[in-house]
Every structure is written in C-alpha cells, then in structure tokens.
Amino acid sequence: MLRDEDVAAHEYIEIATLFSPFAEELYRDFNRTNTEAFTNLQEYRLSWKVNNFPNASAEKGRKFHKSVMEYFNMLARINRELSKKVLDKVDAEITTSINMMVVACLVFICVLIMTPILVKLMHTLTMSIQNYAIEASHKSQQLIIEKQRSDSLLYQMLPKSVAQQLKMHKTVNAEFYDQVTLFFSDIVGFTKISAASTPLQVVVLLNQLYQIFDDILDHYDVYKVETIGDAYMVVSGLPNRNGSTHCAEISLMAIELLKTTIDFHIPHMPSRTVELRIGCHSGSAVAGVVGNKMPRYCLFGDTVNTASRMESHGMPNRIHISFTMNALLMKIKGFTTERRGIIDIKGKGQMETYWLLSTDRPLMTLASNGVALPDITRDSVVAKVKHHNSSFHRTASAGSSPTLAAWEDDDPTL
Numbered sequence: 001m002l003r004d005e006d007v008a009a010h011e012y013i014e015i016a017t018l019f020s021p022f023a024e025e026l027y028r029d030f031n032r033t034n035t036e037a038f039t040n041l042q043e044y045r046l047s048w049k050v051n052n053f054p055n056a057s058a059e060k061g062r063k064f065h066k067s068v069m070e071y072f073n074m075l076a077r078i079n080r081e082l083s084k085k086v087l088d089k090v091d092a093e094i095t096t097s098i099n100m101m102v103v104a105c106l107v108f109i110c111v112l113i114m115t116p117i118l119v120k121l122m123h124t125l126t127m128s129i130q131n132y133a134i135e136a137s138h139k140s141q142q143l144i145i146e147k148q149r150s151d152s153l154l155y156q157m158l159p160k161s162v163a164q165q166l167k168m169h170k171t172v173n174a175e176f177y178d179q180v181t182l183f184f185s186d187i188v189g190f191t192k193i194s195a196a197s198t199p200l201q202v203v204v205l206l207n208q209l210y211q212i213f214d215d216i217l218d219h220y221d222v223y224k225v226e227t228i229g230d231a232y233m234v235v236s237g238l239p240n241r242n243g244s245t246h247c248a249e250i251s252l253m254a255i256e257l258l259k260t261t262i263d264f265h266i267p268h269m270p271s272r273t274v275e276l277r278i279g280c281h282s283g284s285a286v287a288g289v290v291g292n293k294m295p296r297y298c299l300f301g302d303t304v305n306t307a308s309r310m311e312s313h314g315m316p317n318r319i320h321i322s323f324t325m326n327a328l329l330m331k332i333k334g335f336t337t338e339r340r341g342i343i344d345i346k347g348k349g350q351m352e353t354y355w356l357l358s359t360d361r362p363l364m365t366l367a368s369n370g371v372a373l374p375d376i377t378r379d380s381v382v383a384k385v386k387h388h389n390s391s392f393h394r395t396a397s398a399g400s401s402p403t404l405a406a407w408e409d410d411d412p413t414l
Contacts, residue, residue, distance in 0.1 A: 279311025
C-alpha cells in the first residue's frame with residue numbers, strides 16, 4: 001500500500017513538473033536549498049517501504065516532523081507561486097483579449113464606415129472596367145471590320161494569294177500558267193456615246209454596267225484582271241488553277257453577260273441599249289505583279305494578245321472565240337458554236353475562228369438552260385453599221401468564200 005502511494009506521489013510530482021516548468025524550477029530549488037530535509041525524507045520513505053524503523057527516538061520524530069513541515073511549506077509555496085503565476089497569466093490573457101476586442105470593435109466600426117465607400121469605389125471601378133472592356137470590344141470589332149474592308153478592297157485589286165504575300169513583305173515572282181482562258185469585251189460605239197454624254201453620265205453608265213458584271217463574276221471561277229474605259233478583262237485558270245474547267249467558266253460567264261446586257265438601257269439614253277463585243281481565247285500565260293506603288297497584277301503572253309484580237313475583230317452582241325477555245329469546248333461538250341471561217345486577224349495573220357452561240361448548261365445567276373444568243377445575220381449587221389455610222393468591210397480567205405471579217409466602229413483597237 002505504502003509502495004503504491006509512494007509511486008503515485010512520484011508520478012504526480014513528475015506530471016506537475018512536466019506540465020509546469022515553473023513548478024519544476026521551484027521544486028528543484030527546494031531540493032538544493034533544503035538538502036538535509038530532503039535527505040531525511042528520503043531515509044524515512046525507505047524505512048516506511050519496508051516498515052522498519054531502527055533506533056526510533058523522540059529526536060528522530062522531531063526531525064521527521066520538521067522535514068515534513070518544511071516539505072509542506074515548500075509545496076504550499078509552490079502552490080502560491082503557481083497560483084500567482086496562473087493569475088498573472090490569466091490577467092495578461094484577459095488584458096490581451098480586451099485589447100484585441102477593442103481593436104476588433106474599432107476595426108468593425110471602421111469597416112462599417114468604410115464599407116459603403118469601398119462598395120461605391122468598387123462599383124465605380126467595376127463599371128469603369130466594364131465600360132472600358134465594352135469600348136475595347138467595340139473598337140476591336142470595328143478594327144476587325146475595317147481590316148476585313150481593307151482586305152476585301154485589296155483582294156479586289158490583287159488576287160488573295162498575291163496580296164497575302166505582299167502583306168508579309170515577300171517577293172511575288174511571276175508564274176507561268178499553261179492552261180487559261182481570257183475574256184475581253186468592250187462597248188460598241190463607246191467613243192460616240194462618250195462624245196454625246198457628260199463625263200459624269202459616262203461614269204454612271206460604266207459603274208452600273210460593271211456592277212452587274214461584277215455580280216455575275218462572283219458566281220464563276222474567274223478573276224477580273226482590270227477595266228480600262230469600256231474594256232473589261234477577265235481570266236479563268238489563274239491565279240488558282242482549275243484544270244480543264246477554265247474554258248467552260250469563261251464561256252458560261254460570257255453568255256450570261258451578253259444575255260444580261262441585251263436588255264440594259266443606257267441611263268441617260270433610255271431608247272438605246274448597250275451592245276457588247278466579246279472575244280475569248282485559250283492558251284498559256286505568265287502572270288505577275290508589276291510596280292511597288294499601286295501594284296498591278298498583269299498577264300503577259302501571246303494568249304492575251306490573241307484574246308484581245310478576238311474581241312476587236314468580233315461583232316456586236318456576239319461572242320468571238322478562237323479555234324483553240326472551240327476545240328476545248330467541243331471536248332467538254334454542252335456548248336453550241338458556229339464556224340465563222342478563216343479571217344485576217346491584225347498582227348496574227350489568217351486564223352480560223354468561231355461564234356459561241358448557246359449552252360445546255362445552267363447559268364449560275366440566271367438559272368436558265370439553253371440560252372440562245374441573237375442571230376446576227378448579214379442584213380442585221382449592215383443595219384447596225386448604218387445605225388452607228390460605223391464602217392463594215394469583208395475579206396476573203398484563200399480558197400474560201402468571202403466571210404464577215406471584222407466589225408470596226410470608232411473605238412480604238414486594243
């Protein structure tokens with residue numbers, strides 16, 4: 001029983017010193033300053049454990065009583081010091097808590113005061129950021145639209161692939177195309193029409209007519225090269241190669257243009273319709289960009305010259321095509337042509353040419369089949385010559401009967 005109590009007492013002391021370094025310091029200080037009392041207590045504790053008290057006397061009893069009282073006084077002093085320490089700690093914690101509470105209250109009051117201001121500032125800042133974002137978005141959209149407009153304008157002046165190379169500051173090399181078809185047209189009697197019109201009326205006429213042409217071109221795989229006065233030049237097969245379809249694309253486009261302009265009245269001369277003279281030819285050509293300022297996408301080669309001659313030696317409201325183009329049309333089928341004969345072409349000599357009359361294929365814009373062009377007979381040609389005060393002459397080819405050679409009005413030959 002005594003041993004258990006002794007073990008428990010030691011454990012309590014160890015626990016107390018473990019959880020309170022201050023109590024451990026006081027306890028060890030007592031052991032250093034009261035060595036005799038501590039030694040006596042250790043001797044008595046050993047005697048109690050074995051229940052053996054040799055040489056018992058009143059003097060030992062007084063010593064035991066004195067040591068025990070000193071030990072109790074030490075424990076009481078430790079208790080008092082710990083109590084004071086705990087109270088001081090509690091007071092410090094209370095003071096700290098009060099200070100923190102005061103600070104928290106002050107902060108809370110400041111937050112209550114500042115919150116509406118901060119909310120207002122945040123709202124203003126958010127609205128400013130939102131307005132800036134909306135404005136930036138609008139500006140971005142406007143920039144995109146303007147870029148698209150500028151690109152669209154640039155792509156109308158130059159092929160897209162060429163324009164993109166120029167935008168990246170790359171050199172655009174001339175390129176050879178082995179199979180293309182060119183289209184030339186001009187307005188019959190344009191010089192006399194211009195002489196009888198004001199410059200503004202001429203501009204209005206060409207603008208309205210070429211707007212119709214441009215809308216029709218959008219439905220075909222063709223590229224508009226340029227317009228010079230009343231001359232209109234279109235090509236298929238470049239800058240994007242399209243195999244053997246270039247001839248059909250130009251033919252369908254030419255038929256539709258002629259079909260459309262037959263009923264087109266000159267705005268300031270309502271009684272007079274526009275008459276086109278069209279010439280086409282297929283062959284090879286070289287294309288490239290010429291110039292740095294106002295660069296132009298130009299075509300070079302004998303094919304260009306021959307197509308121009310087909311137009312200048314044609315007749316009003318008829319499509320004049322070369323032997324090469326007629327052979328291609330016969331291969332792809334779906335087109336009706338008529339042999340004009342062998343005629344003398346300026347700068348080219350004797351050439352066999354044809355008229356393109358109609359097609360069985362649907363026209364992309366008019367969506368009609370089998371469009372027949374007006375039949376221009378010798379009598380009707382003579383009538384038109386008299387009407388326009390133009391000159392008409394004929395030539396005869398070697399070994400063939402005389403054929404209509406050329407329709408020459410007062411327009412300069414290209």
